[in-house]
Amino acid sequence: xxxxxxxxxxxxxxxxxxxxxxxxxYKIYTADGEWEDFFGWSTCVTNDSIFAGAVYADESGxxxxxxxxFTIQSTIETARLLxxxxxxxxxxxxxxxxxxxxxxxxxxxxxxxSSYSGAAxxxxxxxxxxxxxxxxxxxxxxxxxxxxxxxxxxxxxxxxWEDESIQDSGAVYLFDANTxxxxxxxxxxxxxxxxxxGKAVSINANFLAVSARGIDENGFNNGVVYIxxxxxxxxxxxxxxxxxxxxxxxxxxxxxxxxxLAIGASAHDPTNGFLPNAGAVYIFDPxxxxxxxxxxxxxxxxxxxxGHSVAVENNVVVIGAYGDKIAGTESGxxxxxxLIKKSQSSKLIPSDPLIRSQFGYSVSIHNxxxxxxAxxxxxxxxxAGSVYAFNTLPILCTPDLNEDGDLNxxxxxxxxxxxxxxxxxxxxEPDGNFNxxxxxxFLAAFAAGxx
Numbered sequence: 546x547x548x549x550x551x552x553x554x555x556x557x558x559x560x561x562x563x564x565x566x567x568x569x570x571y572k573i574y575t576a577d578g579e580w581e582d583f584f585g586w587s588t589c590v591t592n593d594s595i596f597a598g599a600v601y602a603d604e605s606g607x608x609x610x611x612x613x614x615f616t617i618q619s620t621i622e623t624a625r626l627l628x629x630x631x632x633x634x635x636x637x638x639x640x641x642x643x644x645x646x647x648x649x650x651x652x653x654x655x656x657x658x659s660s661y662s663g664a665a666x667x668x669x670x671x672x673x674x675x676x677x678x679x680x681x682x683x684x685x686x687x688x689x690x691x692x693x694x695x696x697x698x699x700x701x702x703x704x705x706w707e708d709e710s711i712q713d714s715g716a717v718y719l720f721d722a723n724t725x726x727x728x729x730x731x732x733x734x735x736x737x738x739x740x741x742x743g744k745a746v747s748i749n750a751n752f753l754a755v756s757a758r759g760i761d762e763n764g765f766n767n768g769v770v771y772i773x774x775x776x777x778x779x780x781x782x783x784x785x786x787x788x789x790x791x792x793x794x795x796x797x798x799x800x801x802x803x804x805x806l807a808i809g810a811s812a813h814d815p816t817n818g819f820l821p822n823a824g825a826v827y828i829f830d831p832x833x834x835x836x837x838x839x840x841x842x843x844x845x846x847x848x849x850x851x852g853h854s855v856a857v858e859n860n861v862v863v864i865g866a867y868g869d870k871i872a873g874t875e876s877g878x879x880x881x882x883x884l885i886k887k888s889q890s891s892k893l894i895p896s897d898p899l900i901r902s903q904f905g906y907s908v909s910i911h912n913x914x915x916x917x918x919a920x921x922x923x924x925x926x927x928x929a930g931s932v933y934a935f936n937t938l939p940i941l942c943t944p945d946l947n948e949d950g951d952l953n954x955x956x957x958x959x960x961x962x963x964x965x966x967x968x969x970x971x972x973x974e975p976d977g978n979f980n981x982x983x984x985x986x987f988l989a990a991f992a993a994g995x996x
Contacts, residue, residue, distance in 0.1 A: 547783040555898030568896040569933035573620050574925045575599065575613055584613070585918030587641040589648065590911035591670060593617055596626070596648060597918065597932045605634030612641065612650055614672055617914060620938075621643075628664075630850045632656060633716065637666070640693040640703075646670070649700050653689030655679075663689030663700045667722050676725030680704055680718050689718070694748040694799075698722045699775060701753055703743030715742030717755050717886025733757060733771065734886045742771075749801035750978075751775045752831045754794025756808075768795040770808055772831050782834035786810055786827065788819055794852075795827075798865075802857040803883065805968030806831045809852030809864070815841050824851030826864050828884070830969060833954070842880050846870065850904060851880070854908045856915075859943055860884040860970075863915055865905030877904030879917050885970070893935055901921055904933065944991040946970065952991055960987050 555658040572593065574584055574797045578934070587598035595615045604611040605627060610903045612626040626648070628637055645857045657665035657679035666891035667680040669795040678700065684707075692703030699722040707716040714736035719728040730754070730781045742757040753773040760769045784806075786795040790813070793990070806829045813825040826840040842851060846869070854865035861881035862884055867877040876898035881891045893915065895904050899922060904947070907918035915935040945952055946959035963971035967979050973986035 552678060555560060559615065563893045567891050567893050567935060569893070570936050571618070571620055572895075572897075572924075572931055572933050573597070573615050573622075574922075574929065574931040575602075575622060578925035578929035579603065580926045581928045582631075582926070582930055583920040584925075584929060585907060585920045585922070585932045586930070587612075587638055587907035588909045588918045588932055589641045589643050590617075590909045590914050590916045590917040591643050591648075592624070592645075592912065594670070595914075595932065596641060596643070596742050597916070598641055598650070598758045599930060600636050600638045602638075602918075606635075609633055609635045610639070610652065612638045612648075618842070626650065626666075626668055626672045626710075628652065628655075628677065629674060630641060635664075639845060639879040640690060642694045644695045644696065644722075645673070645914040647695055647700075647879060648672075649695040649702075650704065650721065651693040653688040655690065655691065658683030658687075659685045659975055661686045661688065663687055663691070663704060665690045665693055665700070665720075667700065667725065676720075678702060678720050678725060678727075679717075680707070681727050681730070684708075684887075688787070692743060692746045694746045694753075695722060696748045698745030698748065699728070700750060701746045701755075702719070702746045703746045703755070705741035705743040707743070711738050711740075711989040713739045713741060715740055715744070715757065717743040717753070717773075719753075719778075731773055731778050734780050738924075743794055743869075745799045747774065747801040747806070749831075751799070752781075752801065752806075754799045754801055754806055754808075754831060756799060758796050765792060767793040767888075768797075769928075770796045770829075771835065771842060772801065781964050782831070784808065784829055784834060784836075786813070788839070789837050790814060794824075797853060800855045800857040800862070801826035803859055804830065804832065804972040805837075805857060807855045807857050807862050807864075809855045811850040812821045813838075813852070820845060820847045822848045822850055822868070823851070824849055824861065824866060826852045826855055828862075832969075838884075838887070840882055841862070841867070842892075848875075854918075856910045857982040858910045858913075860996045861890075861910065863910050865909050865917070867903040867905040869905070873900040874898045874900045876900060876902050877919065879905045879908055879915070881915075893917060895919065895933055902931075924964050943973070944987060952994060956991065
């Protein structure tokens with residue numbers, strides 16, 4: 546039985562095994578891709594599709610941006626998402642997120658309220674625009690839409706250059722995706738100049754994670770992450786890098802799922818001087834603010850930028866390292882870690898590594914399908930960009946808590962013990978609470994069996 550309360554005693558997860566090296570199943574890009582489209586800047590995997598943002602595409606004007614939709618297992622583009630009345634320089638597709646019903650897309654240079662105030666757009670899964678979101682008090686250069694996240698119909702939009710309180714202190718706005726109405730505005734309790742609160746956001750159940758990359762908590766410009774109650778807007782916790790040094794980029798990426806929060810720190814040097822910009826990822830419990838693990842790859846190296854992008858599904862965390870050297874070429878890679886086994890399970894690399902293609906600049910995962918953006922890939926033109934799809938990840942059998950390949954009374958016993966100790970592994974909904982809904986979800990998964 547593996548209880549996360551015991552695992553909390555282990556502060557560093559540094560796998561000694563590199564795991565299996567895996568190439569993509571297929572590669573996608575737009576048929577009319579052009580130089581410096583940066584297709585793959587953002588990625589999103591849904592039940593049946595892969596969405597990819599080309600943030601500098603000239604579809605509706607110079608650098609207006611676009612998002613392309615591809616059916617899973619297909620290299621054929623099936624739809625293009627474009628905002629109505631899209632202007633030049635909008636950067637549509639800079640950020641992207643989804644839940645079961647909606648695709649949320651940021652365009653931080655849209656002139657929604659005024660010049661470069663920013664906007665965000667809500668589409669349904671077919672690609673039909675439903676709403677355009679702007680901040681109720683947006684102003685010039687707020688860059689609303691720099692970051693975006695959605696869960697259960699609640700959209701969080703970061704506006705890190707918002708300066709109502711103090712110049713560039715930042716803010717995050719919450720919206721109802723169904724109506725498009727703004728619900729509340731969230732700011733730091735202690736705003737300071739150039740905090741850039743909202744540089745990255747993640748939302749799961751009733752928790753909102755917000756990074757403020759400019760805060761000098763443990764050193765110059767190293768960053769912090771706040772946990773906020775979605776319903777009340779109250780700040781619950783402040784998370785700091787437990788071993789930070791100057792300019793760690795702690796909070797450059799955030800991903801929350803199954804009661805765990807992954808925080809990327811892509812400039813972290815685990816050797817404190819010998820491996821600059823190697824990077825690391827830190828795992829926290831957002832409910833309790835407990836620091837659980839530090840993840841670094843077995844082959845950590847300088848300028849990997851490990852943790853620039855991160856995605857979590859169940860007990861799998863996918864981490865982009867866009868500066869990693871493959872076959873002597875800085876093409877980038879993506880690492881897959883098993884959070885239960887505390888090990889690196891695989892390393893995803895392109896079959897055609899190209900210098901500085903930035904493979905791993907964006908990552909997303911859904912139902913075991915991983916999409917990896919390489920926005921500087923030159924296969925379709927200089928920096929036209931591409932996206933690689935992987936569907937070879939193991940299908941997790943979540944009710945098999947003792948991981949012996951069988952579902953029996955031992956798993957039920959392990960679940961009850963985890964539930965009684967409020968171990969995050971027992972939060973089957975997951976919503977940060979432990980109640981009959983989690984028990985019901987576990988029993989349903991147990992009855993369904995495993996592949």
